Amino acid sequence: MKVLVAVKRVIDYNVKIRVKPDHSDVDLTNVKMAMNPFCEIAVEEAVRLKEQGVASEIVAVTVGPKAAQEQLRTALALGADRAIHVETEARVESLAVAKLLKAVVDEEQPDLVILGKQAIDTDNNQTGQMLAALTGMPQGTFASKVDVKEGSVDVTREIDGGLQTVALTLPAVVTTDLRLNEPRYAKLPDIMKAKKKPLESKTPEALGVSVESGLELLGVETPAERKGGVKVGSVDELVEKLKTEAKVL
Amino acid sequence: MSILILAEQHDGELAAGTAHVVAAARAIGGDIDVLVAGEGVDAVAQAAAGLDGVSRVRVADDAVYAHQLAEPLAELLVALADDYTHVLAASSTTGKNVLPRLAALRDVAQISDILEVVGADTFKRPIYAGNAIATVRSSDPLKVITVRTTAFDAVADGGSAAIEPVSAEVSNPSSRFVGEELAQSDRPELGSAKIVISGGRGMGSGDNFKLLDGIADKLGAAIGASRAAVDAGFVPNDMQVGQTGKIVAPELYIAVGISGAIQHLAGMKDSKVIVAINKDEDAPIFQVADYGLVGDLFEILPALEQKL
Numbered sequence: 001m002k003v004l005v006a007v008k009r010v011i012d013y014n015v016k017i018r019v020k021p022d023h024s025d026v027d028l029t030n031v032k033m034a035m036n037p038f039c040e041i042a043v044e045e046a047v048r049l050k051e052q053g054v055a056s057e058i059v060a061v062t063v064g065p066k067a068a069q070e071q072l073r074t075a076l077a078l079g080a081d082r083a084i085h086v087e088t089e090a091r092v093e094s095l096a097v098a099k100l101l102k103a104v105v106d107e108e109q110p111d112l113v114i115l116g117k118q119a120i121d122t123d124n125n126q127t128g129q130m131l132a133a134l135t136g137m138p139q140g141t142f143a144s145k146v147d148v149k150e151g152s153v154d155v156t157r158e159i160d161g162g163l164q165t166v167a168l169t170l171p172a173v174v175t176t177d178l179r180l181n182e183p184r185y186a187k188l189p190d191i192m193k194a195k196k197k198p199l200e201s202k203t204p205e206a207l208g209v210s211v212e213s214g215l216e217l218l219g220v221e222t223p224a225e226r227k228g229g230v231k232v233g234s235v236d237e238l239v240e241k242l243k244t245e246a247k248v249l
Numbered sequence: 250m251s252i253l254i255l256a257e258q259h260d261g262e263l264a265a266g267t268a269h270v271v272a273a274a275r276a277i278g279g280d281i282d283v284l285v286a287g288e289g290v291d292a293v294a295q296a297a298a299g300l301d302g303v304s305r306v307r308v309a310d311d312a313v314y315a316h317q318l319a320e321p322l323a324e325l326l327v328a329l330a331d332d333y334t335h336v337l338a339a340s341s342t343t344g345k346n347v348l349p350r351l352a353a354l355r356d357v358a359q360i361s362d363i364l365e366v367v368g369a370d371t372f373k374r375p376i377y378a379g380n381a382i383a384t385v386r387s388s389d390p391l392k393v394i395t396v397r398t399t400a401f402d403a404v405a406d407g408g409s410a411a412i413e414p415v416s417a418e419v420s421n422p423s424s425r426f427v428g429e430e431l432a433q434s435d436r437p438e439l440g441s442a443k444i445v446i447s448g449g450r451g452m453g454s455g456d457n458f459k460l461l462d463g464i465a466d467k468l469g470a471a472i473g474a475s476r477a478a479v480d481a482g483f484v485p486n487d488m489q490v491g492q493t494g495k496i497v498a499p500e501l502y503i504a505v506g507i508s509g510a511i512q513h514l515a516g517m518k519d520s521k522v523i524v525a526i527n528k529d530e531d532a533p534i535f536q537v538a539d540y541g542l543v544g545d546l547f548e549i550l551p552a553l554e555q556k557l
């Protein structure tokens with residue numbers, strides 16, 4: 001079985017972001033970038049499927065600027081067999097990313113596509129669902145367990161009320177939640193080996209996809225800062241303040 | 250303008266979130282219809298018809314919509330969307346599952362988790378775990394939007410909308426419901442509770458979460474948790490508050506044994522009053538807390554329960 005994994009280059013989750021002084025966007029100059037944490041979980045799941053003998057080949061794909069090849073190399077070091085870079089400097093919204101991924105799916109014909117449930121920069125939580133719609137595949141979003149069977153996959157999903165399990169016919173799209181697995185770290189020899197694994201570049205034009213979007217970013221602002229309050233000395237004082245000052249009890 | 254809202258259901262009832270989505274729809278303006286899709290949804294439809302500002306409730310009652318699977322729901326919405334300029338849902342796990350699928354099938358963008366309606370085509374939404382707020386404008390003919398329910402005050406009851414069945418031929422050959430493990434709780438829903446008390450890794454074990462029970466009982470509060478507490482298996486996933494869990498904005502949020510990582514703050518920093526209980530006086534949670542109490546939670550919690 002062939003597995004396609006989509007990975008996104010995003011700001012490192014530890015970095016505190018700043019809004020540009022002209023409020024046009026978030027300032028990403030010289031900030032540390034990394035693979036989206038949910039995509040790390042997606043890669044890990046694919047690698048585990050290969051280790052179990054369920055998957056035979058893992059292809060990692062990203063859409064983004066030249067520098068996004070770093071994240072593809074990370075995926076290769078973690079165990080992907082080859083990588084596809086759809087190179088664009090444009091701002092690509094979820095729908096365009098999904099269209100580009102569909103073009104890759106059409107070429108690669110994977111049995112399973114694994115994506116993160118959300119990218120921690122735009123927090124959209126859309127791309128996997130859109131890809132599933134465009135390819136006509138069923139979707140198992142927010143997965144905390146993936147169990148591949150003959151011609152189908154059982155996906156346990158983290159939903160608001162608890163957990164839900166669905167059975168999807170393959171090919172299918174799965175998006176990862178936090179508790180699907182704990183990603184490993186890449187080892188140095190694997191990082192070296194990854195440099196020699198195949199990485200193919202494509203352009204949106206070559207894939208026949210327009211990355212234009214009906215969405216326009218008008219501006220970005222910093223939310224109202226919350227100021228720290230006071231420290232209280234005792235439980236009595238806390239309850240007193242909540243009753244008389246904050247009036248929430 | 251004409252707006253279709255996908256009703257949110259919870260245990261065979263209309264979930265509280267829908268009344269907040271109707272409020273967002275009223276801010277956009279125009280006729281508001283609510284779609285109730287599911288199996289045996291009379292009670293949900295009745296409740297939706299009572300929401301202020303709703304002109305019509307459309308009901309798709311069929312086994313294919315049971316358990317709110319994304320594939321048939323999106324197909325139904327695609328069939329209905331021609332009549333509308335906007336389709337809205339709560340940014341719940343159902344809304345987030347279904348609406349991007351609809352948007353892609355209609356070849357339009359989807360706008361996630363709006364906080365504010367600036368105009369009928371312009372919205373504010375959080376990015377980077379709420380550390381920035383983006384204003385986006387859509388030129389698409391259909392706007393497909395999920396709504397952060399805590400950002401809009403619920404509309405009142407008192408309406409009496411017409412209830413009409415919809416007929417659409419929807420089949421679902423590719424996905425099948427297998428099972429569900431739903432948390433059983435008599436406490437209020439996390440997303441709509443007036444008071445939330447959450448425990449973090451500092452709680453030490455699932456058993457120790459009982460220390461929060463007595464306090465939650467006295468306050469009528471919902472109980473939440475940090476990711477670390479869920480990952481450690483102290484409590485189930487549906488209790489996680491944060492960027493990638495639930496977003497809450499209660500009158501009072503009490504964080505116990507939680508350090509205050511930005512991913513956690515993203516889920517609770519719009520609470521009206523925040524209380525932090527932590528033994529580390531430098532914990533970042535104190536930077537957003539209105540009232541901080543430094544000390545051992547195992548001493549503080551029993552004392553607090555007694556005092557309430």
Ligand SMILES: Cc1cc2nc3c(=O)[nH]c(=O)nc-3n(C[C@H](O)[C@H](O)[C@H](O)COP(=O)(O)OP(=O)(O)OC[C@H]3O[C@@H](n4cnc5c(N)ncnc54)[C@H](O)[C@@H]3O)c2cc1C
Binds near residue numbers: 062115120376
């Ligand atoms: C060069 C460049 C610069 C950008 N600059 C900005 C900016 O400054 N501000 C801004 O708000 N937006 C920016 N964007 C747009 C933003 O990144 C898109 O909205 C995004 O690529 C769409 O996915 P998402 O984050 O909404 O996905 P989500 O739906 O949240 O992501 C879910 C999953 O989809 C997959 N996925 C998403 N994107 C990609 C991708 N590009 N390649 C492979 N897999 C992917 C991943 O598996 C991810 O875990 C930029 C995009 C690019 C390419």
Ligand SMILES: Cc1cc2nc3c(=O)[nH]c(=O)nc-3n(C[C@H](O)[C@H](O)[C@H](O)COP(=O)(O)OP(=O)(O)OC[C@H]3O[C@@H](n4cnc5c(N)ncnc54)[C@H](O)[C@@H]3O)c2cc1C
Binds near residue numbers: 037507528
């Ligand atoms: C992609 C991604 C998404 C994430 N999403 C979320 C999310 O949605 N929600 C979320 O919460 N986190 C999320 N996180 C995790 C987040 O970064 C933190 O790791 C997590 O919030 C830490 O949980 P905590 O505060 O309970 O644990 P810790 O950071 O370990 O803090 C425990 C605190 O308890 C205190 N403590 C210990 N013992 C006692 C005692 N006896 N009495 C009093 N205080 C005590 C300590 O001083 C400490 O401050 C995410 C991370 C990533 C990478």
